[in-house]
Structure formats: C-alpha cells, structure tokens
Amino acid sequence: MSVRIILLMGVAGSGKTTLGRRLAAELGWSYHEADDFHSIANKDKMGRGIPLDDTDRAPWLAAIRTAMEAGLAAGRPAVFTCSALKEKYRRILLDGLDGAALVHLSGDPALLLARIQGRAGHYMKPDMLASQLATLEAPADALTLDIARSPAELVAEIRRRLSL
Secondary structure, eight states, X not given: XXXXXXXXXXXXXXXXXXXXHHHHHHHTXXXXXXXXXXXXXXXXXXXXXXXXXXXXXXXXXXXXXHHHHHHHXXXXXXXXEOOOOSHHHHHHHHTTXXXXXXXXXXXXXXXXXXXXXXXXXXXXXXXXXXXXXXXXXXXXXXXEEETTSOHHHHHHHHHHHTTO
C-alpha cells in the first residue's frame, strides 16, 4: 500500500500541528488541521472548558473523513491532524480508506501539560488534558512515537517507517 493520507493523532500538546505542518511541507503534501473542521459552537464549548461529547464530534469527524476521501479521489496526498482519542473515532476516519496511515503521538503527561501551558490564545485549556488522557484509547495499529524527541527526528522517523 502506498501511503497517501497520514493521520497524526494524540492528545492536546502532543505536537500534531507542529509535526503535521513540517511533515506536509517536507513531502509537498497539503495539510489539514482538525481544529479547522470544528463548528463555532464546538470551539466555544471547548473554550469554556467543557469537553465535547460524541454528538458534538459526529459532524466534525464526518467532515474530516469527507476531506480525506476528496483528497484521495483527486490524487492529492495530505497530512491530517485529529485527536482521534477513541477507537470508534478512528474507525469513522480510517475504515476502508486505502492509502491511509495512522501515527500516534504519545508522551509524558508533564511534558504535554507544559506544552499546553506555553500556548497563548488556544481554546484547549490545561485542565482539559486530564479528560483527554482518561478518554484516550491508545491504538494498537498505529505507528506510535514518543514526543520527547525533536520535531526533525519525529518527521524523519515517520518518513522512514512509512517509506516516504
């Protein structure tokens, strides 16, 4: 299988955006940030520190899946980011999607918290990390990488392991 879609997943602070942008730039692929697919209502809810429920997430996940399918149909490889914390979310996003690879960005909770606390103006609040970590169902079928490594090392590892 030739990889044409890469989904970077993980909790807040795992580096999805940083790595996604860098990986897409190196590959010459398009980049799609999952946060851009959220409704204004979802962003507002998270901004008030209220975790989303599955009803909130359903149209968001569907929109990401639609964008992945459209990119594949048009022959446009892409890197997507999405927390995709539960197996059922990953099934919605990836089941039957030929050419897709899942990369799980994992790390020490203290490092994740430090990264979140260092961000200004982001709707994800530091106290929501515990909720995400409790919700996370670590995938068994993903390339799992430790975020303690540098972005350059992580991108190189993704490219090597996915033969890109």
